[in-house]
Amino acid sequence: MPARAIARSIWSGWKGTRHPVLSFALRRILIIPVLLLIISFLVFSLTYLAPGSAVTALLGGKPSTPQAIAQIEAEYHLNGSLLHRYLGWLGGAVHLQLGASIRTSQPVVQVIQSSLGVTIDLAIYAFILTIVVGIGLGFLAAVRSRRAADRIISGASVIGISAPAFASGIILLYVFAEVLGIFPVYGLGSGFFSVFWHLTLPAVALSVSGMALVVKLTRASMIEVLDRDYVLFARARGLPRSRILFSYVLRNGMIPVVTAGGLIVIYLLTSAVLVEVTFAIPGTGSLLVQSIDFKDIPVIQGLTLTLAVLILAANLVTDVLYLILDPRIRGGLAWQPSR
Amino acid sequence: MAAVTLTEVGPISGARTSRAPLLIVGLSFAWIAMIVIFCVAGTLIAPFSATAQNLSIGMAGPSSQHWLGTNNLGSDVLSIIIVGTRSAVIGPVVIAAGSMAIGSALGMIAGYFGGRADTVIMRWADVMYALPGLIVAIVVVGVTGGGYWLAVLVITILSIPYDTRVVRAATLEQRGRPYLEAAMLLGVRNRVLLIRHIFPNVLPIELANAFLTFAFSLVTLASLSFLGLGVPPGTPDWGRLLASSYEQLSSNAVASIAPGIMLVLTAASASILGDWLFERLSDRGRAR
Numbered sequence: 236m237p238a239r240a241i242a243r244s245i246w247s248g249w250k251g252t253r254h255p256v257l258s259f260a261l262r263r264i265l266i267i268p269v270l271l272l273i274i275s276f277l278v279f280s281l282t283y284l285a286p287g288s289a290v291t292a293l294l295g296g297k298p299s300t301p302q303a304i305a306q307i308e309a310e311y312h313l314n315g316s317l318l319h320r321y322l323g324w325l326g327g328a329v330h331l332q333l334g335a336s337i338r339t340s341q342p343v344v345q346v347i348q349s350s351l352g353v354t355i356d357l358a359i360y361a362f363i364l365t366i367v368v369g370i371g372l373g374f375l376a377a378v379r380s381r382r383a384a385d386r387i388i389s390g391a392s393v394i395g396i397s398a399p400a401f402a403s404g405i406i407l408l409y410v411f412a413e414v415l416g417i418f419p420v421y422g423l424g425s426g427f428f429s430v431f432w433h434l435t436l437p438a439v440a441l442s443v444s445g446m447a448l449v450v451k452l453t454r455a456s457m458i459e460v461l462d463r464d465y466v467l468f469a470r471a472r473g474l475p476r477s478r479i480l481f482s483y484v485l486r487n488g489m490i491p492v493v494t495a496g497g498l499i500v501i502y503l504l505t506s507a508v509l510v511e512v513t514f515a516i517p518g519t520g521s522l523l524v525q526s527i528d529f530k531d532i533p534v535i536q537g538l539t540l541t542l543a544v545l546i547l548a549a550n551l552v553t554d555v556l557y558l559i560l561d562p563r564i565r566g567g568l569a570w571q572p573s574r
Numbered sequence: 575m576a577a578v579t580l581t582e583v584g585p586i587s588g589a590r591t592s593r594a595p596l597l598i599v600g601l602s603f604a605w606i607a608m609i610v611i612f613c614v615a616g617t618l619i620a621p622f623s624a625t626a627q628n629l630s631i632g633m634a635g636p637s638s639q640h641w642l643g644t645n646n647l648g649s650d651v652l653s654i655i656i657v658g659t660r661s662a663v664i665g666p667v668v669i670a671a672g673s674m675a676i677g678s679a680l681g682m683i684a685g686y687f688g689g690r691a692d693t694v695i696m697r698w699a700d701v702m703y704a705l706p707g708l709i710v711a712i713v714v715v716g717v718t719g720g721g722y723w724l725a726v727l728v729i730t731i732l733s734i735p736y737d738t739r740v741v742r743a744a745t746l747e748q749r750g751r752p753y754l755e756a757a758m759l760l761g762v763r764n765r766v767l768l769i770r771h772i773f774p775n776v777l778p779i780e781l782a783n784a785f786l787t788f789a790f791s792l793v794t795l796a797s798l799s800f801l802g803l804g805v806p807p808g809t810p811d812w813g814r815l816l817a818s819s820y821e822q823l824s825s826n827a828v829a830s831i832a833p834g835i836m837l838v839l840t841a842a843s844a845s846i847l848g849d850w851l852f853e854r855l856s857d858r859g860r861a862r
Contacts, residue, residue, distance in 0.1 A: 262700075266697070266700055266701065266704070269701065270701055270704050273701060274705070281713065281717050284714070284717050284718045285717050285718065285719075393842055393845070393846060394838060394839075394842050396842075396845070397789055397793065397837075397838050397841030397842040397845060398834075398837075398838045398841075399793045399796060399797050399800075399834075399837060399838075401797065401800050401816065401820075401834075402816070402833075402834030402835075402837055402838055403834075405816065405820050405823075405830050405831060405834055406831055406834060408820070408823060409823050409827050409830075409831060413823045413824060413827065501706055504706065505706045505707070505708040505709050506708065508708065508709070508712065508801070509797055509800065509801070512800075512801065513820065523709075523712065523713075524712075524716075524801055527712065527713070527716035527717065527803075528802075530717070532717070535713060535716075535717060539709065539713055542706060542709055543706070546704070546706055547704065550704060
């Protein structure tokens with residue numbers, strides 16, 4: 236295929252006029268390198284956002300001898316035009332060379348690696364809680380629509396959706412750690428079960444808002460599905476209630492929840508900052524806050540890039556899942572050009 | 575009369591999404607009214623000065639004099655909460671208004687003109703959607719050492735795409751309506767059409783959305799001040815009160831739980847009122 240034809244098909248895919256599935260997929264894939272470029276440029280410019288010159292910011296507390304300045308300038312590509320500096324920095328970032336932490340003088344990649352595991356464990360734990368409990372409660376509320384169970388669950392979800400992770404974290408800390416003494420207050424423990432135990436309260440605190448969102452989405456979508464003709468006919472055919480609920484209603488009602496999956500992952504990864512600070516967990520969030528207090532620019536840059544890449548990956552996975560789950564969506568999702 | 579009986583019976587299907595009972599809406603309204611009063615006249619209502627310290631008392635639990643106890647510096651928690659309403663709420667109001675103004679302008683342009691303008695605006699919105707809002711705000715405000723209003727500006731920019739999407743969809747919905755085609759046939763100019771005809775019809779949805787933006791930015795801004803960013807140290811503020819008290823839960827748990835509850839209830843009231851407004855004012859709500 237000649238280059239022009241390819242370019243045209245990409246353009247029409249971009250505009251969503253020809254092939255809905257392809258255009259959707261293309262749009263989502265094409266946006267990733269664009270996003271990476273934009274984010275990397277923003278992250279790069281952080282060096283210049285800090286008050287004072289970039290050299291003093293990167294020197295930290297070190298004495299500003301001419302040699303030290305020259306070394307910093309060479310290491311962080313501080314000479315030449317803006318584009319030149321950016322490309323130099325980007326080249327380093329692609330090879331995972333993000334400089335050394337000002338606070339500890341360790342390589343940035345190493346510092347981030349040592350804190351990333353906990354955050355990912357916490358996020359996975361919270362994600363599972365969010366999905367399982369959220370769908371379960373939303374399903375229950377839909378089936379018992381407008382009865383006591385539904386009223387309680389819906390009411391709680393309105394409150395829960397507005398609760399910042401640190402507020403729910405502190406209430407959980409007070410009730411379960413301070414008053415009842417069931418869970419540990421701070422820290423991480425060692426060994427699988429101890430870590431699991433220590434991460435339980437933080438994971439619950441982190442999942443409250445997302446869970447409330449999943450409850451709301453599941454309930455609304457299940458109620459809509461319960462009203463569909465095919466459910467009525469299934470009932471008329473005398474299918475057992477459990478079969479109708481699980482293989483007709485639950486399955487079809489899950490689709491909006493999957494759509495929200497990417498949003499929930501973003502929420503979990505970002506709110507992890509608040510939860511880690513509240514519960515003194517040594518993850519990327521605590522590291523980010525410490526680095527900001529210390530103006531440790533290289534570590535902040537590395538962390539922001541890492542989080543951005545994680546979030547983009549999560550978004551891509553959601554989009555793919557979305558296409559796999561519901562063939563109908565492929566047509567409906569096509570972006571409608573407005574004449 | 576037949577129509578009246580029909581509406582009294584209500585919809586047969588369960589498709590109607592839950593509408594908050596009137597009592598809940600009333601309570602939310604009362605709560606927001608209280609917040610407005612605190613915001614305007616907080617320093618007059620507060621029983622003590624919110625910044626007065628009493629290190630000899632230190633952090634103490636609730637008593638007949640200090641209803642919610644004192645914080646680590648011996649300041650009255652109730653007074654901090656009342657006076658701190660202002661810094662918690664003013665920013666989100668500005669954010670909701672700013673993002674509503676810019677977002678609806680962009681959304682109406684994208685929805686009405688379509689074509690390249692639409693492509694550019696919506697791709698930009700896609701990019702903004704993929705940015706992790708809280709992290710961007712933490713990093714920008716933290717690295718620059720900028721204060722409260724920088725935080726407000728950053729969160730406004732991050733919320734604009736949400737308003738843009740909502741307004742664009744609402745504008746597209748209006749585009750097919752006969753009244754608009756009639757106005758177009760009469761040769762009404764684009765600018766007049768947008769401002770006089772489309773805007774009033776899009777406004778209800780946008781207003782409802784502004785309440786949601788308010789709730790979202792209230793939480794984001796408080797998260798920043800919980801991390802010690804935005805509001806300068808020493809200011810009476812919910813997030814700061816929470817951050818300075820939670821490590822001493824055993825001395826006075828109220829000092830860290832009360833500001834959290836204020837935040838949650840204010841955000842929840844705003845979103846309940848937003849939903850209610852949406853159902854009252856929009857066609858979609860009426861059709862339900």
